[in-house]
Every structure is written in structure tokens, then in C-alpha cells.
Amino acid sequence: RMRLAVLTSGGDSAGMNAAVRAVVKAGIVKGWETYVVREGYEGLVRGNSVKISQHSPTKSVTTVPKSVQHNALVHNLRFGDGELLRSGEGDAAERSGGKNLKGRYIIRVGWDDVRGWMGEGGTLIGTARSAAFRTPEGRLTAAHNLIKEGIDALCVCGGDGSLTGADVFRAEWPSLVDQLRTKGEITEAQATAYAHLKIVGLVGSIDNDMCMTDMTIGAPTALQRICEAIDNINSTASSHSRAFVVEVMGRHCGWLALVAGVSAGADFIFIPERPPLGDPWEDEMCDAIGLHRKEGKRKTIVIVAEGAHDAALKPIKAEYIKTVLTERLGLDTRVTQLGHVQRGGRPCAWDRILPTLQGVEAIKALMESTPETPSYMIGINQNKVIRVSLQEAVKMTKAVTTAIEARDWDKAMSLRDPEFAE
Numbered sequence: 060r061m062r063l064a065v066l067t068s069g070g071d072s073a074g075m076n077a078a079v080r081a082v083v084k085a086g087i088v089k090g091w092e093t094y095v096v097r098e099g100y101e102g103l104v105r106g107n108s109v110k111i112s113q114h115s116p117t118k119s120v121t122t123v124p125k126s127v128q129h130n131a132l133v134h135n136l137r138f139g140d141g142e143l144l145r146s147g148e149g150d151a152a153e154r155s156g157g158k159n160l161k162g163r164y165i166i167r168v169g170w171d172d173v174r175g176w177m178g179e180g181g182t183l184i185g186t187a188r189s190a191a192f193r194t195p196e197g198r199l200t201a202a203h204n205l206i207k208e209g210i211d212a213l214c215v216c217g218g219d220g221s222l223t224g225a226d227v228f229r230a231e232w233p234s235l236v237d238q239l240r241t242k243g244e245i246t247e248a249q250a251t252a253y254a255h256l257k258i259v260g261l262v263g264s265i266d267n268d269m270c271m272t273d274m275t276i277g278a279p280t281a282l283q284r285i286c287e288a289i290d291n292i293n294s295t296a297s298s299h300s301r302a303f304v305v306e307v308m309g310r311h312c313g314w315l316a317l318v319a320g321v322s323a324g325a326d327f328i329f330i331p332e333r334p335p336l337g338d339p340w341e342d343e344m345c346d347a348i349g350l351h352r353k354e355g356k357r358k359t360i361v362i363v364a365e366g367a368h369d370a371a372l373k374p375i376k377a378e379y380i381k382t383v384l385t386e387r388l389g390l391d392t393r394v395t396q397l398g399h400v401q402r403g404g405r406p407c408a409w410d411r412i413l414p415t416l417q418g419v420e421a422i423k424a425l426m427e428s429t430p431e432t433p434s435y436m437i438g439i440n441q442n443k444v445i446r447v448s449l450q451e452a453v454k455m456t457k458a459v460t461t462a463i464e465a466r467d468w469d470k471a472m473s474l475r476d477p478e479f480a481e
């Protein structure tokens with residue numbers, strides 16, 4: 060029987076729980092044993108230092124027949140074959156990080172363990188930035204831990220960093236298995252049985268910064284939070300006839316700033332992929348905003364991505380924009396940095412639909428994975444869930460940053476959106 064583990068990694072995003080839920084449930088339906096890895100790659104490196112027999116005496120239920128799955132849905136039956144439900148008394152969040160899970164990072168989960176996860180914000184199984192996984196030694200330990208638990212398929216939900224890590228892990232896997240075999244850490248039989256690691260990526264990122272997919276898990280909710288925040292700002296802005304400079308997240312990607320700007324009817328937007336090209340840009344901004352004011356607009360909204368810069372790559376900060384608007388246009392200007400408010404809260408409908416459909420596709424991709432097939436990233440293109448090469452998507456995403464650094468704005472824009480070039 061195949062054993063599948065799912066983890067969330069890098070920056071948290073709304074919809075990650077829905078992704079874990081979908082992967083676990085779709086895996087169970089296919090007859091797999093399902094696991095979650097707590098705390099991202101860090102959990103993979105730490106593994107399980109406490110044995111399950113010490114941890115919990117409850118027997119593990121194995122297969123869940125189709126009829127039972129159906130009944131469970133219809134009659135709300137409980138049949139937990141996992142460890143999360145057994146590990147504590149509290150709610151899902153408490154259970155997933157429960158005190159009884161100390162020393163255990165790779166956790167068996169069943170149908171009931173992920174019940175109700177669809178609408179929960181953040182990631183209940185935890186996420187981390189793992190320095191250890193960036194090292195070959197860390198990845199060797201991670202491979203050993205997976206093999207020890209008998210896991211041969213891995214689903215990673217995270218941003219471009221996490222998916223780069225997944226790509227590195229997959230490329231290195233044969234050599235890792237070989238090293239473990241040579242060191243006598245695993246048997247010859249294990250080396251043969253685990254010669255191929257099936258790996259798939261789901262993109263969880265609030266920034267919508269991954270190439271080769273139209274939308275990342277968490278971006279729609281973040282956009283929703285920004286819109287709500289700007290609605291609130293709008294009331295006071297028009298009452299007092301003020302200007303607001305709103306800083307939103309996005310270090311290398313201006314998607315949130317751009318579409319929030321469209322949603323909010325912003326007067327001016329700063330994104331990293333294409334800075335204002337007016338020379339100086341301050342004139343360009345003041346001309347636009349001055350015109351809007353002349354036309355009778357009572358409020359001004361400027362949106363700036365945190366990674367925004369001018370054409371010479373000098374950072375453009377919200378406070379500086381405020382100074383320009385105050386001094387040149389005489390506007391009563393305030394700065395609002397939305398910060399982590401954007402990340403949080405319940406996923407919107409789209410951040411439940413997207414991870415659910417993509418989670419099911421991830422399972423299909425793993426089922427069909429062979430040493431010859433590429434590792435896939437699950438994306439969405441023109442409303443269809445698609446598979447793309449993980450390696451290519453990672454490469455193309457990196458190319459955007461390179462294009463920005465080379466100040467090749469057309470290239471940066473067309474890598475983000477191929478239609479831009481046309």
C-alpha cells in the first residue's frame with residue numbers, strides 16, 4: 060500500500076488546510092495510508108523520535124471501504140484512523156500541535172482528523188523555514204525519516220522557495236538513497252523499494268508569485284482582506300478628503316498591489332515588475348493624482364507593494380510617497396501598512412475550491428508518477444486545473460527576479476503574464 064505524506068512549508072496562506080484535507084481524503088479514497096508532516100521540512104528532518112507504541116496504544120484502522128466513506132459523509136460518522144484526534148482533547152489547532160505529539164513530526168492521519176479543516180485559516184499542521192533542509196545532511200536525514208516511516212509519496216504545499224526545495228530533494232533522491240544504503244542505514248531491499256520518490260507541489264502563497272499558474276492558494280483571500288481594509292480606509296479618506304498610501308505584501312510580485320488597486324479604484328500603484336517610468340516618477344504620480352483631484356475626487360489611494368522600487372532599483376517606500384504627496388500636492392496624507400492582517404483569517408470560497416480541486420489532481424499525479432515522469436506542480440490555467448513541470452515553473456519564477464534585477468521590465472511582465480507580450 061502506498062504511503063503518502065503531505066506538508067505545508069514557507070509562508071502560511073489561507074487554503075493550506077483545505078489542501079491538506081483534500082490530499083488526505085483523496086489519498087484515503089485511493090486506498091493509501093496518509094500522513095501529515097508537522098512544521099514543514101523541519102518536521103521531515105526531525106522525524107519521529109518517539110515510537111507510536113509509546114505514543115498511543117490505540118490500534119490503527121487500515122482501509123476505509125468506499126461504502127463507509129460515503130456513509131461517513133452522509134451520516135457524519137466518525138472513524139479516525141489517525142493520530143491527531145487521539146493526541147489531545149482540544150480543537151483541531153490544539154490537536155495538531157498537541158502536547159502528546161512531542162517528538163513526533165510525521166503523523167498518521169485519517170478521514171476524521173482533517174474534518175472541518177476546509178474553512179480554517181493558516182495551516183493547522185504548522186509551517187517553518189528550515190535551515191537544516193537547505194543542507195545536504197538535512198535532506199539526507201529527511202530521506203531517512205521518510206523511508207523509516209515507509210513513505211514513498213510526498214505532497215508539498217508552499218511557495219516558490221518550498222517548491223525549489225521539493226525540486227532539489229527529488230533530484231537528489233537517488234543519491235540520498237544510495238548514501239543511506241552505503242552507510243548501512245537502510246537495507247538493500249529498502250533501497251530498491253524506495254528508489255523512486257513520488258513528489259508533487261501545490262502552490263500555497265498569498266502573493267500569486269508562481270509562474271505557469273494563474274492563481275496560487277491563498278492569494279484570493281489575501282486580496283479579499285486588502286479590499287476590506289481599503290473599504291475601511293475609504294470611509295475616512297473621503298470624509299476628510301485625505302490621501303492614503305497603503306503598503307501591501309509582495310517582495311518580487313506586484314499581483315496583490317495591482318489587482319487590489321483595480322478593486323479599490325486606486326489612483327496610483329507601485330509594483331516591482333514595472334516601476335513608473337516617468338523621469339522623475341514623482342512628476343508622473345503627482346500629475347495623475349493632481350488630475351484626479353482636479354476632476355473632483357475627494358480621496359486619494361496609492362498602493363505600494365513592499366518590494367516596489369524605481370527604474371534604477373532604488374526602493375520606493377510608503378513614507379517617501381507620503382512626503383511627496385504632502386509637499387507637492389498639499390494633501391493630508393497617511394500611511395497604512397497592512398502587514399499580517401492580509402495573511403490571516405478564513406479562506407474565501409475560491410481558496411477552498413482551488414486547493415480541493417488541486418489536491419485531488421495532486422493525488423492523480425502521484426499515482427501516475429514514475430522515475431521517467433517529471434515532478435509536477437499543480438496549477439490552474441483558464442479555469443482548468445493543470446499539471447506543469449515543477450522544475451520549469453520554479454525556473455521561470457526565478458527568471459522574473461532576474462529580469463527585474465536586469466531592469467528588463469517587458470520581460471518581467473511577460474513572464475508573469477505571457478499575454479502581456481502579445
Ligand code: ADP
Pocket residue numbers: 068069070100187188189190191192193194217218219220221222223224225227264
Ligand atoms: P516560500 O515557500 O514561502 O517561498 P521559503 O523561501 O522560506 O518560503 O522556503 C521555505 C523552505 O523551503 C525553506 O525554509 C527551506 O527549508 C526550503 N528551501 C527553499 N529553497 C531551498 C533550496 N534551494 N534547497 C533546499 N531547500 C530549500
